[in-house]
Amino acid sequence: MLKTTLSILAVLLCTTVLPRLDARVIVVKKKAELNPTVYFSGVPGNAKLSGDIRTFLGVCGWFDLTNDAAKADYTVAAAVESGKLVIRLYQSKTPVAAWQFPLSSDTREVAKAVVDTIIERAFAQLKIRGFCRSRIAFTAESAPGIRNVFVCDIDGNNVRQITNYRSLNVEPSWSPSGRSIYFSKYNRSGIEIVETTVATPRRSRIISSSRGINTGAAVSPDGSMLAVILSPDHQVDLYLLGLHRRERRRLTRGIAVEASPCWSPDGRNIAFVSDRNNTPRIFVCDTAGRNLRMLPSIGNDAVTPAWSDDGKIAYATRIAGNYTIAVYDTKTGENRRVVELAGNWESPGWAADNRQIVCKRTAGGKSALYVIDTRTGKSWLLLQTSSRLFDPAWSPCLKKR
Numbered sequence: 001m002l003k004t005t006l007s008i009l010a011v012l013l014c015t016t017v018l019p020r021l022d023a024r025v026i027v028v029k030k031k032a033e034l035n036p037t038v039y040f041s042g043v044p045g046n047a048k049l050s051g052d053i054r055t056f057l058g059v060c061g062w063f064d065l066t067n068d069a070a071k072a073d074y075t076v077a078a079a080v081e082s083g084k085l086v087i088r089l090y091q092s093k094t095p096v097a098a099w100q101f102p103l104s105s106d107t108r109e110v111a112k113a114v115v116d117t118i119i120e121r122a123f124a125q126l127k128i129r130g131f132c133r134s135r136i137a138f139t140a141e142s143a144p145g146i147r148n149v150f151v152c153d154i155d156g157n158n159v160r161q162i163t164n165y166r167s168l169n170v171e172p173s174w175s176p177s178g179r180s181i182y183f184s185k186y187n188r189s190g191i192e193i194v195e196t197t198v199a200t201p202r203r204s205r206i207i208s209s210s211r212g213i214n215t216g217a218a219v220s221p222d223g224s225m226l227a228v229i230l231s232p233d234h235q236v237d238l239y240l241l242g243l244h245r246r247e248r249r250r251l252t253r254g255i256a257v258e259a260s261p262c263w264s265p266d267g268r269n270i271a272f273v274s275d276r277n278n279t280p281r282i283f284v285c286d287t288a289g290r291n292l293r294m295l296p297s298i299g300n301d302a303v304t305p306a307w308s309d310d311g312k313i314a315y316a317t318r319i320a321g322n323y324t325i326a327v328y329d330t331k332t333g334e335n336r337r338v339v340e341l342a343g344n345w346e347s348p349g350w351a352a353d354n355r356q357i358v359c360k361r362t363a364g365g366k367s368a369l370y371v372i373d374t375r376t377g378k379s380w381l382l383l384q385t386s387s388r389l390f391d392p393a394w395s396p397c398l399k400k401r
Helices: 004-009 047-059 107-122
Strands: 037-040 074-081 084-091 094-102 135-143 146-153 169-174 180-187 190-197 204-208 214-219 225-230 237-242 248-250 258-263 269-274 281-286 303-307 312-319 322-329 335-337 344-350 356-363 366-373 379-383 388-394
Touching (some): 047 107, 094 107, 180 214, 190 214, 214 258, 225 258, 344 366
Parallel strands (some): 037 074, 322 344
Antiparallel strands (some): 180 190, 303 312, 344 356, 356 366
16 A cells, blocks of 8 residues: 555665664554533524534544533533524633634534534643644545545535546645645656635646656645655655745655655655665655665554644555554654554545544545544544545635635
């Protein structure tokens, strides 16, 4: 299981063996934590809004819903007063906060705003940002050789098609604003990196169409640079492209095949996959291509890294013949497997809360999108369709509307 460039050219080897990042102890362990419970009785006279609020309280991953109001850690009370939705939050029956929200026919958006506000207040000490308005991009295969980009809400509903091409369109990656998506588009003349806006009317532009491979697009946190895999000289290497000015900077050079770049949260480093040690491993370098080092990993392979805002790198790794998801903490050196359910788990992507991971799971010949809670170890089905699904990517927090 590799991104396109590695799977095509995995026969290439490298002669340089690099040291691991450090010698800290690597552990493989389950991690189980309990969420606070929350009781929500609903919005009087509005079953649709009540259901939507309950849905997002559940899928956000920060609360466990309970029907026992007496034992709940939090109680959410709702009322309609003077034409507005009033939400009151209690902790052990003690008032915590109250808010007003404008009512709308779009009850899902109202519910997202309510739950985001509750998350930010209940977990203020952890500085958790509400992320119910974020979205998940993915690709779906409607026929052999035809994949297009779609997005859905964090509960798997409200699926919208973003591209409509008769070709392969893969590896979607969000802009920092969440307003556009970058992806690789295959056509008869080669592979292009394209940016398209999410909102309609959609506008697209070609970012890179160099000779050879153009894949793995990842935008820097400040939106100024694009990490990308190119092969203009038949060597599959890591480059940086300027998004606001003409700039192309080569970061690696050699016969090794690179793939799947992602940025550190401060924009100073890039993690990527390379087979320079004969098997796929994750490496990190700075934006000048210096300070190259290999990350410690569990399993036989380590591919498709994703870097959280608080410094954790999720990746897919092969253990006992199947791929699973592991997380390496760059601050503590802890390396742990975060899902135990059978199947092949691939392409992890972090939510903005630095806790949930979206990924693809294949089992019984069928693929679906799942969410993994890296704190509790629980996983749940996000989306399964008649089409094969690939390449999930979670957007940043989107601005309130």
